Amino acid sequence: MPNSIPGSDDIARHVLPNGIVVLVRENFDAQSVVVTGSLAGGAIFENPVQAGIASLTAEATLYGTQNRSYDSLHETLESAGMSLEVSAGRYLTSFDGKALAEDLPILLDLMGDVLRNPVFPAEHVNVIKAQAITGLKYNLQNTRYMANRAFYELTYPVDHIQHRGSTGTLETLSGLTREDLAAYHEQQYGPGAMILAVVGAVKTEIVLAEVEKTLGEWKNDRQNTDFSQPDVQKLNEIQYRAVTLPGKTQSDIVLGVPGPSRYMEDYVPASVTNHVLGVFGMFGRLGKSVREEQGLAYYCYSSIEGGIHQGPWRVIAGVNPNNVKQAVDSIRVEIERMINEPISSEDLADSKANLTGRLPLRLESNEGVAANLLALERYHLGLDYLRQYNDMINALTVEQLQAAMQHYWTADAFSLAVAGPELNGAAY
Numbered sequence: 001m002p003n004s005i006p007g008s009d010d011i012a013r014h015v016l017p018n019g020i021v022v023l024v025r026e027n028f029d030a031q032s033v034v035v036t037g038s039l040a041g042g043a044i045f046e047n048p049v050q051a052g053i054a055s056l057t058a059e060a061t062l063y064g065t066q067n068r069s070y071d072s073l074h075e076t077l078e079s080a081g082m083s084l085e086v087s088a089g090r091y092l093t094s095f096d097g098k099a100l101a102e103d104l105p106i107l108l109d110l111m112g113d114v115l116r117n118p119v120f121p122a123e124h125v126n127v128i129k130a131q132a133i134t135g136l137k138y139n140l141q142n143t144r145y146m147a148n149r150a151f152y153e154l155t156y157p158v159d160h161i162q163h164r165g166s167t168g169t170l171e172t173l174s175g176l177t178r179e180d181l182a183a184y185h186e187q188q189y190g191p192g193a194m195i196l197a198v199v200g201a202v203k204t205e206i207v208l209a210e211v212e213k214t215l216g217e218w219k220n221d222r223q224n225t226d227f228s229q230p231d232v233q234k235l236n237e238i239q240y241r242a243v244t245l246p247g248k249t250q251s252d253i254v255l256g257v258p259g260p261s262r263y264m265e266d267y268v269p270a271s272v273t274n275h276v277l278g279v280f281g282m283f284g285r286l287g288k289s290v291r292e293e294q295g296l297a298y299y300c301y302s303s304i305e306g307g308i309h310q311g312p313w314r315v316i317a318g319v320n321p322n323n324v325k326q327a328v329d330s331i332r333v334e335i336e337r338m339i340n341e342p343i344s345s346e347d348l349a350d351s352k353a354n355l356t357g358r359l360p361l362r363l364e365s366n367e368g369v370a371a372n373l374l375a376l377e378r379y380h381l382g383l384d385y386l387r388q389y390n391d392m393i394n395a396l397t398v399e400q401l402q403a404a405m406q407h408y409w410t411a412d413a414f415s416l417a418v419a420g421p422e423l424n425g426a427a428y
Contacts, residue, residue, distance in 0.1 A: 004360065005363065006372070006373065006383075007384045008383040011376075011383050012208075013377075013383065014208050016191070016211070016216050018217070020191045020194045020211075020215055021194070021195045021196070022196050022197075022211050023198070023374075024197075024199070025197075025369055027199055027201060027369070030200065030366060031101055031201055032098060032099065032201065033098070033099055033199070033201060034197075034200055034367050035099075035104075036094070037094070037195055038092040038093060038094045038193075038378070039092065039093050039191070039192065040092065040093075040190075040193035040194070040224065041058070042054050042088050042090050042092045042161075043055070043164070044090060044091050044161040045224050048172075049175075050168075050172055050176060050180060051169060051172040052132065052166070053168070053172075053184050054088040054093065055166055055167065056125070056128055056132060056173075056176060057093075057185050058093050060124065060125055061086050061114045061185070062085075063120070063121055064119050064121050066113075067117060070124065073114070076110060080099060082097065082098065082100075082107050082110075083097060083098045083099075084096070084110060084114065090161050090162065090307075091307070091309075092193075093188075093189070095111060095114075096367075098366075101201040104210060108214045109214055112215050112218075115189060116189070118182075118185060120178045121178070122178045126178075133170060136173065137170070143252040143420050144316070144318070146243045146419035147252040147254045147418060148316075148417070149417075151255075151314065151417040152165060154240075155235070155257070155258060155312060156258070157232070159230055160229050160230050160232065161229060162309065162310075162311070162312070186222070188224065189223070190219065190220025190222075190223035191215065191218050191223075192223040193225045197369075198211070199367075199369045199370045199373070200366050227309070232310045234258070234413070235257055235410070235415065236410075237412070238414060238415075240416045240417075240427065240428065241417050242419075242427060243418070244420075244421065244422045245421065250320070250420055251318070251418055251419065252318050252420060253317040253319060253324065253328060254314055254315070254316055254415075254417045254418075255314065255317075255332075255415070255417075256302075256312050256315060256415060257408050257409055257410075257414050257415065258313070259304050261309050261310050262306035262307055262308070262379045263308075263379060266403070267306055268392065268396070269400040269401050271306070272352070272393065272396055273343070273405050274313065275351045275354070276338075276401070277302045278302025280351050283301040283302075284302065286315060286317075287299075287300055289333070289334055290330045294330055296326055298319065299316075299317065300315070300316070300317040301317075303316065308378075315331050317331065321423065324423060325426070328427050328428050332428075339402075339405050339409055342401075343401050343402065348396070348401065355393050356389070359386070359389055359390065363386070372386060
């Protein structure tokens with residue numbers, strides 16, 4: 001009986017002559033096929049004066065190509081019940097499609113056309129830009145967005161992509177034109193650092209032949225694939241900013257530090273530590289103490305981003321403005337407890353059981369498998385990583401988790417951002 005967890009014996013890995021890595025896993029239990037991938041086209045490659053252009057370019061690729069009008073493209077998708085999306089984040093431009101297995105050649109042809117030959121019609125670009133500006137104006141009045149934005153600016157160097165983000169500003173978005181998007185596409189879209197995962201009811205040899213036909217000759221010598229960024233230093237004091245948004249009835253708190261990248265050896269111990277701190281059982285120790293026992297927050301949890309560079313390790317809480325300082329104090333108590341006291345064997349066992357038990361759920365759909373295949377390749381984890389995952393988690397010790405906490409956190413050195421109505425005094 002085939003192993004339900006993907007591994008090196010049922011994942012085909014093929015590298016095209018232009019460097020595109022193709023991963024295929026056959027699954028004939030469903031009639032559909034999922035195609036997902038990414039390339040070096042995120043906000044990290046923008047000129048800062050054009051911040052937001054990567055996101056607009058990605059969205060605008062779906063509004064017509066040299067070979068298909070907007071109407072023709074979407075009529076083809078809709079008539080076959082297919083889906084196709086393109087988006088950009090800080091580091092990567094991502095694309096995702098789904099179709100019935102027999103329609104895979106059509107889906108790949110459409111995907112290749114959208115990625116390689118968009119025309120960026122001015123009337124559609126103007127609408128997309130207006131929508132992005134409206135969305136940003138809304139976010140500028142959103143307490144959670146503004147707290148996170150202030151946190152990133154406090155935590156990362158000004159020339160780091162984590163400081164700047166991927167959404168742009170009102171000024172940079174307003175200045176972008178369809179010619180700017182076309183120029184960014186011409187420079188940055190190509191096979192560099194591109195990974196493509198295909199999962200579903202299609203034979204591997206058919207997938208590889210269709211991908212080769214669609215993308216095998218794609219080249220772009222101008223494409224920048226250098227993801228390097230300035231070093232991120234561990235914080236040595238409290239960095240604090242309060243963002244006042246008049247008329248709000250809730251304050252959002254973001255308290256954290258630079259965490260590990262996904263490439264770092266202690267990423268897994270750190271992620272399990274975070275699971276105990278602010279995820280497991282309705283948000284871990286933070287949820288139990290700050291929300292349930294003390295009633296200081298509407299929600300309180302922690303997250304660890306990982307990724308290509310050191311993403312943040314954050315605690316996020318939404319609170320009554322009158323409870324900000326008390327909530328921050330309580331969050332700090334739980335963080336100091338994690339730094340100074342070993343996690344109990346019971347807490348560790350609960351988190352291990354939860355994490356290992358969730359693995360099959362992450363892989364029960366073609367979409368879940370494809371997303372995990374991309375991560376295996378992007379972060380150099382190896383094709384058997386998922387089969388080794390449970391043993392790796394179960395082998396972790398209390399000492400490894402405490403060491404990870406102590407590596408990234410210091411009791412009196414973190415970034416703290418609060419957004420909401422004006423506070424009566426400092427938040428810490």
